Amino acid sequence: MSVLHDLALGFQIALTWQAILICLAGVVLGTFVGVLPGIGALAAISLCLPLTYYMLPVHGLILLSGIFYGAQYGSSTSSILLNIPGTPAAAATCLDGNPMARKGRAGQALFIVTLSSYFGGMVGILLLVAFAAPLARFALTFGAPEYFAVMLLGLVAASTASPGSSVKGLAMMVLGLIFGMVGTDVTSGAYRFTLGYLELTDGINLVAMAMGLFGIGEVLSNLAAPPAAQPPKKSFRLREMLPTRTEARQSVMPAVRGSLIGSWIGALPGTGPAIAAFVAYATEKRVSRTPEKFGTGAVEGIAAPEAANNASVQAAFIPTLCIGIPGDAVMAFMLGAMIIHGIVPGPNLITEQPDMFWGLVASFAVGNLILVLLTLPMIGVWVKILNIPRQILYPLIIFLICVGVFSVNSNVFDVFVAVAFGILGFVMTLFRYPVAPILLGYILGPLVEENFRRTLFISNGDFGAFVSSPVSVICLGLVALALVVPVVLKARRRGLSSAS
Template sequence: MDILHNLALGAEIAFSLEGLLFCFVGVLVGTFVGVLPGVGPLAAISLALPLTYYLSPSIALIMLAGIFYGAQYGGSIAAILLNLPGTASAAVTCLDGNQMTKQGRAGVALFTAAISSFSGGIIAIFMVLGFTPLIASFAMDFGAADYFSIMLLGLVAASTLSVGSPLKGMTMVVLGIALGLVGTDETSGAERFTFGVLALSDGISLVALAMGLFGVGEILANLGQERRAPLKTGGLTFKSMLPRRDEWRGLWKTILRGSGIGAFVGALPGSGPAIAAFMSYAAEKKLAKNPDAFGKGEVRGVAAPESANNAAVQAAFIPTLSLGIPGDAVMAVLLGAMILHGISPGPMLVTSEPEMFWGLVVSFGVGNIMLLLLNLPLIRVWVRMLSIPYHVLYPAMLFFICIGVYSVRSSVFDIYTTLLFGVVGYFLIRLRYPAAPLLLGFILGPMMEVHFRRALLLSRGDYMAFLESVPSTVFLVLSLLFLVLPIWSAVRKRGAGVAVEGERSDHA
């Protein structure tokens, strides 16, 4: 009965006029930015952050979450029609989706993507519904040492499990923590690393940092892109979108497997929808009787990544809401939005802010239904969006970024900060340094410091306090494993390479 009471409580928020309106706005904007290449959900959420100051925390989160999972839907449209992934996770959809378009089956691919995304999202919602309160109740007994250790685990996992070099990921985490130290020390009240600049006494603005790295940085990286010819969509009728009867039979199994993989991977810190999509596609190809069909227009090659990436997005809310540990950069921005609204994410959130938590969960279902109804009729509209030239789109985005940053604290300094981090973001993209771990370090760093100090104060300076607690010890051991395994793997590969070279020289 408790679950029904909680869902009814959440329905009051999600089904209110304001809740429905901003959920619709979120999924609409998310689909739009998902369709446009080079923008992505992170830039869109960063742009929308200033708008949330005029909304209640619950409605703000509903809108921002809608942008996140709406972008996963939109990313598949450009991937299928133009072989141009709007999001990183949609890159896998390109493999078979665009091949189906070349075979004249674009409608089937788009329909499959929409149904798979909807199914993956709904299945993951039930996981969020069941596991988040369970984990939160378990974490109610956590002390300062436990919180520090689990945040450390989240940062290490995010840097070592993310795509790219683990060393580069760790470097970005350390840089993010260093940036988070700028401002006034919460304990002593002394200013740190402000270098006499009064505007830095309150610290670096999260909105300015996020907009600079992921908004301005993406704009600079995508300058000079060629305008593509608009795609003709006259033949996209509803009848042409329905898969064949033989394709329907195995499709539901693929969707269930993809949703399961996506939900599991999405709940792990540092993974995200892109990794879930790749894993689901690889698993489906391995299980298939005809793996050679993948990459040549196989409908399951569209269903597997699309169900996985949407399930991963919804499941990413499990560690964020229950433990206050963001799974990826987008979750970090959403966590930052909660902090800006005076909400403390963590185990107490489910009990202290039940309207917000259950309202957000119910809105996931509402948003996914909205996306299903939006996606199919508006395909022609989204395709026309792809013809917007970059020289028109990006100056407009840059203008709104500056207006948004200024509106937060009415500070011109924040605009300069955004532009500075935009240049930093551009070089990070060019040098292939992941910016997401930097943002995670920036948000979690100050929180880690508070719990670290609190643990030492309670133990009177005894560092063994971090090993006396069982959860803290487990988290620290896992952090160590995440650090050691990539190094061990690299050493083994190098050793194997040396051995192969030695054998070749002996044969020569």
């Protein structure tokens, strides 16, 4: 009954006309950036963060969250029509979505993807509702050693799980930790790594860093890449998009399995919707009686990954809101946005600000319903957006980024910081270094340092305090595994290749 009461409180906030309009704006913008390959949800979220300063905190978070899960809905459109994923999470959808489109069944593929995404999102929301309060009560028992160990696990897991080399991921995470140390030391009051710039005494501006790395950096990377293919010149009528009964029946169980897999993976730090989508795709191919159909336009091959990545997006809020541990770069930015608004994420959020927590959760259900009602009728609009010349689109995006960065503090220095991080992000991407761990290290670094210092202060310098509880021992053990296992596996693969 307590959960039902909390949900009723949340829907009282989420169903106000202001919240519905803000949620609508968020999911439409999210779908827009998801449709366009290479833009990404994080660039749009960082661009809209300054707008949230003029809103109630809960409305600001509803807007940013709507952009996040709206982007997952939209990203499948370019995957199916162009064979180019709008976000990394939609890469698995290309495998069967585009072959289905080449067979003249693009409308049916988009219809199945939309309904699977809605189902997966709702399963993730139900998981968040079910486990939020118990997990928060458990997290209330955490002290400084436990928080240090859990945050360190989140950092290392997210960095080593990055695409490509785990060593590169860890290097970028350490670089993010260094950026997080810039500013004034809260203990001694000394300036650290400010290079003589007074503008850096309060630290590097989060919006400038995020917009640079994921906005300007992505635009530069896309400009350096060859132009994408053009979408088909055809209209999509709703009646023509309806799948056959056989296709509808074939998509049910894959969507269920994908939703469960995505919810489980999304709740783990360091994973994210891309991993969930590929795990769901591989699982579906393994359990299928006709695995040879996969890659040729199988309905199961689009229903499972789409349900998984949308369930993962909703479940990713579980560790972020309940413990204060983000699982990926977008959740790290959401954590930073909450801190900017004076909200302390973690177990006390549910007990001390239940209206904000449950209002945000209820808005997820409202946003998913808006998306399923809007996505199908607007397919034709999204297809036309794919035809916007990039020589028009990308300069406009950079202009909006610079305006957004300047509007935060009315400081030109922040614009230069954004440009510098944009160049850094472009260079890192060029050399295949993951950029997301930089933002994770920047946001979690000060929290890790604070709990590290607090633990040593309470224990009078005794390092044994870090292994004084089962939670911290388990987390530190997992950190060691996350560091050692990739090295062992790489050495084993090298040995096998030399033997062969």
